[in-house]
Amino acid sequence: MTLAVNEVSVPVDFDNTGEDIIHPPVLMTGEASYKRVTTLVSRIIEAPKAPAIWYPCFFLSAGLAGLLFALIGYEVFTGVGVWGNNSPQGWGFPIINFVFWVGIAHAGTLISAILLLFRQKWRTGINRFAEATTVFAVVCAGIFPGIHVGRPWFAYWLAPYPNIMGDWPNFYSPLLWDALAVGTYTTVSVLFWYLGMIPDLATLRDRATTRFRHTVFGILSMGWRGSARHWKIYDRALLVIAGLATCLVMGVSSTVSTDFAVSQIPGWHETIFPPLFTVGAIFSGFATILFLAYPVRAIFGLKSLITDRHLDNVAKITLFMASIVFYIYLIEFFTAYYSGSTMERYVYLNWMFGPYWWAAWAMLVFNGVIPQVLWFKKARKTWWIAAPVGLFCLAGMWCERFVIIISSITHDFLPSSWHHFVPTWVDYGMLAGSFGLFFTLFLLFCRFVPVVAMYEVKSILPQSHVHLPKAAGEKK
Amino acid sequence: MNDASQQIIKLGSRDELYLQNAGTRWMGIFAGIGIVALAAAFGVGASLHDHLRQFYFSYLTAWIFCFAIAASALFFVIGHHLFKSSWSSVVRRLAEGLAGNFVPLLVLFLPIIPGMRQLYPWMSRMYMNSSPDLHNKIGFLNPQFFALRMALYAAALIGISLYMRSASLRQDQDGKVKRLLNLQWHSAWCYLTIFWVINLVGADLVMTLQPTWISYIEPAFFFAATGMMVYAVLPLLAMALQAGGRLKDIITAEHYEDMGRWLYAWAMFWTYLGFAQYMLIWYANKPDETMNYLIRDMGPWVIITIVLFLGHFIIPLFGMLPRQCKRVKPLLAFWCIWLLFFGYLDFFERIQPQVWSATAAGRKAMAGVHKFNPYALPHSLAGLAWMPLHPAALLTSLLCLVGLVSLLLAHTFYLLQKGALLPIRDPKLPESIAFENF
Numbered sequence: 001m002t003l004a005v006n007e008v009s010v011p012v013d014f015d016n017t018g019e020d021i022i023h024p025p026v027l028m029t030g031e032a033s034y035k036r037v038t039t040l041v042s043r044i045i046e047a048p049k050a051p052a053i054w055y056p057c058f059f060l061s062a063g064l065a066g067l068l069f070a071l072i073g074y075e076v077f078t079g080v081g082v083w084g085n086n087s088p089q090g091w092g093f094p095i096i097n098f099v100f101w102v103g104i105a106h107a108g109t110l111i112s113a114i115l116l117l118f119r120q121k122w123r124t125g126i127n128r129f130a131e132a133t134t135v136f137a138v139v140c141a142g143i144f145p146g147i148h149v150g151r152p153w154f155a156y157w158l159a160p161y162p163n164i165m166g167d168w169p170n171f172y173s174p175l176l177w178d179a180l181a182v183g184t185y186t187t188v189s190v191l192f193w194y195l196g197m198i199p200d201l202a203t204l205r206d207r208a209t210t211r212f213r214h215t216v217f218g219i220l221s222m223g224w225r226g227s228a229r230h231w232k233i234y235d236r237a238l239l240v241i242a243g244l245a246t247c248l249v250m251g252v253s254s255t256v257s258t259d260f261a262v263s264q265i266p267g268w269h270e271t272i273f274p275p276l277f278t279v280g281a282i283f284s285g286f287a288t289i290l291f292l293a294y295p296v297r298a299i300f301g302l303k304s305l306i307t308d309r310h311l312d313n314v315a316k317i318t319l320f321m322a323s324i325v326f327y328i329y330l331i332e333f334f335t336a337y338y339s340g341s342t343m344e345r346y347v348y349l350n351w352m353f354g355p356y357w358w359a360a361w362a363m364l365v366f367n368g369v370i371p372q373v374l375w376f377k378k379a380r381k382t383w384w385i386a387a388p389v390g391l392f393c394l395a396g397m398w399c400e401r402f403v404i405i406i407s408s409i410t411h412d413f414l415p416s417s418w419h420h421f422v423p424t425w426v427d428y429g430m431l432a433g434s435f436g437l438f439f440t441l442f443l444l445f446c447r448f449v450p451v452v453a454m455y456e457v458k459s460i461l462p463q464s465h466v467h468l469p470k471a472a473g474e475k476k
Numbered sequence: 477m478n479d480a481s482q483q484i485i486k487l488g489s490r491d492e493l494y495l496q497n498a499g500t501r502w503m504g505i506f507a508g509i510g511i512v513a514l515a516a517a518f519g520v521g522a523s524l525h526d527h528l529r530q531f532y533f534s535y536l537t538a539w540i541f542c543f544a545i546a547a548s549a550l551f552f553v554i555g556h557h558l559f560k561s562s563w564s565s566v567v568r569r570l571a572e573g574l575a576g577n578f579v580p581l582l583v584l585f586l587p588i589i590p591g592m593r594q595l596y597p598w599m600s601r602m603y604m605n606s607s608p609d610l611h612n613k614i615g616f617l618n619p620q621f622f623a624l625r626m627a628l629y630a631a632a633l634i635g636i637s638l639y640m641r642s643a644s645l646r647q648d649q650d651g652k653v654k655r656l657l658n659l660q661w662h663s664a665w666c667y668l669t670i671f672w673v674i675n676l677v678g679a680d681l682v683m684t685l686q687p688t689w690i691s692y693i694e695p696a697f698f699f700a701a702t703g704m705m706v707y708a709v710l711p712l713l714a715m716a717l718q719a720g721g722r723l724k725d726i727i728t729a730e731h732y733e734d735m736g737r738w739l740y741a742w743a744m745f746w747t748y749l750g751f752a753q754y755m756l757i758w759y760a761n762k763p764d765e766t767m768n769y770l771i772r773d774m775g776p777w778v779i780i781t782i783v784l785f786l787g788h789f790i791i792p793l794f795g796m797l798p799r800q801c802k803r804v805k806p807l808l809a810f811w812c813i814w815l816l817f818f819g820y821l822d823f824f825e826r827i828q829p830q831v832w833s834a835t836a837a838g839r840k841a842m843a844g845v846h847k848f849n850p851y852a853l854p855h856s857l858a859g860l861a862w863m864p865l866h867p868a869a870l871l872t873s874l875l876c877l878v879g880l881v882s883l884l885l886a887h888t889f890y891l892l893q894k895g896a897l898l899p900i901r902d903p904k905l906p907e908s909i910a911f912e913n914f
Contacts (some may be wrong), residue, residue: 019660021560021653021903254752262759269760272692274752323668331675332692338679339690340612341764375664 016309017381027122027460030304034458037305041200041454042207044300050447051299058443064436071429072147080150084423089410093427094148095259096401097434100284101141102182102256103277103397107285108134109189110249112196113242124456125310126289129296129445131193133288136441138186140434145179174258181255188248192241198224198234200450253278260404267347267408270335276328283321283367284397290314291390294383296446305452308381315380318393322371329368343413351407355420359402366396492722493900499893503886510882517875520868529831530869531876532591537827538876539588540681541705541820542884543581547674548706549574550637554670557640557656557663563734565908566727569899570713571706572641573892578633580887584880585626592619595830598687609764610687617687625680629673636666641891644899651901674699682823685830689768691757697749701822704742708812708819711735713888715805722897729803730911736802736811740792743815746822747789771829776865780825788818820877828864828873 010016012030030036050058075082085092108130115123146152158179160169169176202224205217224230254274261273270276293314297306336344351360370392379385406421445451458464490496521531549571556564556571564571593599598617604610615621640659647655678698683689691697714727757765772781792815801807863869899905 019657021656250748254748258756258759261756264760264762269756269762270692271694271753271756272696273756275693275696275749327672327675331695335690335692338613338616339764340609342608342612344690345612 012304016307017312017377025122025309027125027307027309028304028457029307032461032463034461034463037454037457037461038203038207040302040305041450041452042204044446044451045204045448046207046209053299054443054447058440061436061439061443064433065440066433066436067429068143068433068437071426071433072143075147075426076152080148082424082426084421084427086419086421088412088417088419089406089421091148091405091409092421093423093431094144096398096405097431098141098144098148099256099259099401099405100398101137101144101434101438103253103281103284103401104288104394105134105137105141105189106185106249106253106278106281107283107288108132108137109185109192109245110282111285111289113192113245113249116239116242117246120313121460122310122313124453124460125306126293126314127456128196128453129292129442129451130285130289131189131196132442132445132449132451133285133292133438134189135193136438136445138182138189139441140438142182142186143434143437144430174255174262177255178259181252185248185252188241188245192245195234195238195241196453196456197450198222199226199455200453202226203454204450249281250278253281265408265412266336266341266343267351267404270332272328272331272335276325279321279324279328280397280400283318283325284394286314286318286321287390287393287397289390290318291387291394292442294387296451300446300451302452305457311386312377312380315374315386315389318390319371319374322367322374322393326364326368329364347408347411350411351403354407354411356403356407356410359399359407362399363396363403366392367400368396370396492724492726493896493898495717495722495889495893495897498720499889503889503893506882506886506889510879510886513875513879513882517872517879520875521872524868524872526863527594528591529594530863530872532588532594533828533831533864534869534873534876535591535880536588536595536681537820537823537873538880539581539584540823540827541877542577542584542880543677544702544705544819544823545709545884546575546577546581546637547633547670547677548703549709550578550633550640551667551670551674551703552706552710553640554636554663554667557659558667560660562904562907563731563911565899565902565904566723566731567710567714567735568902569644569895569897570710570717570892572637572644573888574706574709574713575637576641576891577884577887578630578637580883582630582634584883596684596687598684604687607688613687617684622680625676629677629680632669632673636670640666645895647902648896648900653903656902656904671699674702678702682826685827686768688764691753691765691768693749693753697746697753698826700742700746700749701819701826704739704746704815705819707735707739707742708816711739711805711808712812715809717897726898726909728909728911729805730913731908732805732808733799733802733913736796736808739812739815740796740802743788743792743796747793771832772825775862777825777829777862780821780865784818784821784825787814788822824864824873831864 009031010026010029014026014029016026016029026032028037083092083094085094111130112123112127115127146155149155157167158169158176171177198221201217202221205214205221208214208217254277257273257277260268261270263269290311293306293311297303333348336348339345351357371389373379373385374389379389410421411418495502517534518531521528521534524530552564552571553568553575555561556568588595597603598610598613599619601614604614604617639662643655643659646652675695675698679695682698683691683694711732714723714732717723718727754769757769771777792811795801796811801811864873902908
């Protein structure tokens, strides 16, 4: 194939994970032209049919999502007794699921924003679907506190509004902080995601072959023409929102941690919870991407854009975050021992050897031990090792929330009030259903929205930076 | 591989890249100041007739401050390799010089040893047997295990810093890219090791000053206070060298801006962890936790607490925000000195209020932690808590600080004059020199 001036090419299967100190890395394999980037991404949306495997995945996910909504209906009409929640464990699976999903929800925006602020060019391959996971995880997370209040039709009482009863939310309660924080975060993350898509939506508008498609993408792209003025304002807006989103994510994930940490219950009252929840959010986000990126690029033929180097970097950061999470676990154990307090020590002994020992050990092994395999390059480059590691990390993070919420409060200060928590089939069904909802939305996103940020990938191609040294492996 | 001499010609003359005789001169000046200041600190401390109690606390505060500079510099160097950073290549050698101070720091730790019993109540077995909670900690808080831990920390810090610097200097000689690749390869485990060591030094040397107090976040909070230091010292060191005609066109406003941004980010990170600790302890209101803040809420200490909050967070939050504050050298120098001062004040407030617990009466009050009420302390004991703020005590602290920082700088100049002020054969150096912020 003849390439235009400055366009370069390496084979699609080119190993770009090698270390070359002098040359910048290759971040797109195959023919690295603007046109090919547009074609690779747009054809997924423009094709009359999705790839064959998309359909069974979608129907399975949609079925589980349907189960979730059916169970919500059952819970609303029957009452919260359908769950395993009982005194002293009033939080149960709904709040575990909420904290689990809100952790993933924090990750996508944070990943995208932080990588933007740190000038990490490889972010362009993964940022769009990282942000998408944020939005869909927020949807999953938001459902659970809404139904956990018992009478969801009164959930609006959380909002401060003037009323004839003179009721006003108690702002000393972290649950109120949480509602406001998550609400704000949802708004900003949707804005960040949508703002990032505008130029690509305009590309789809300009390529549209039907009036309907042209109208829909025309409305969504908000009149984007790609003028220099547009780009100047756009770049600045994206950078400002990235800066704000980074601070916001740290604030919101820390706020979620205060649901527990402001209490006096051993196992909940830990001053390290705010950074633990933030680090855990980033960790679970990278684990999600590590798990999802392999099937996405295989199913939609995006290996040129989501290259081995992208996944190698994702795996390295997952390992890094796992190490910090593991550090916090060890500090928790150390401090409980160091406190000399019988009650602080008991909590951790109960975690490890009490009735929910399996959750604590799973937390430690899945989050702390298994990710250590990613120290090895061969493991990072092998999809059937790296992707399951991502899945283990997600399972580990769910177990971490189980340990915090269930183990601590079922064995509090008063032994006479100890009570074993047993989840019901509704609890398990809702958990599975939330995954169904997440994957339903994610699969729809992959089919109908640009899954990779086309204009951002183009901005890092060599022809966009003709003054830089040539990339490693590039034709000289 | 490029010839080293050719690169040197491109970078500038030998006078611009090496300290040469100026290094010896500055080394002598700082060493002289350091010795005189420490001798004076000892003299003033002895004149307080408190069995050198205040001197030990002042010395420990200054030592922690110097440790923070060296440890953060080492963390910076390892991070540079781990993240394959290019902008920071021009200041890497200066950071390696600051990070090479762990052997002198180990020597300078020796004067603390005779004061251990004054500084750390847990050195007394009788004290540790005074309450069940304290008794439960004897497995960790005992002199033998403490010495073993310190030896391990020293071995890790000295070993890793020597490796980082020697490999870098050897690359100046032979120009092998493999050395840089090796440094990058080893940086991952070194990064985690040093992260742990800094956290544990904070737990061992600062948190245990008050053995009845715990906070899960305190080691990480100490790490945040430590990590900021290098970004305050590096720009000042670079400016001083440029004023002396070195590295003139190599370290540019672009590099200063990035160092300023990192300084800003660490100051805010410190606030984040500090607020998390304070707010959660305030909210839960447990006596074994609030005792740490109640003692800092008494008398003049509350003023220092408020000043620290304003100086380390609120004022830099807005003051450092404009881009020019990080690009214009005098403005950045002001903020570096500002945050160094507040960084020291932070360590001062972590360590020195514990002077009161170094007395028999203080230990008795602290051991009965569940009945602890600092507002009900005997007047003599409350007065003791404020002792570090008396003029003679402040002078002792100031002299200790000047003395130890001067000795640290003397050794830094000794290391810097042994090689070029830049990693002259680092393949990333051209990219680093040409670096521009977007």
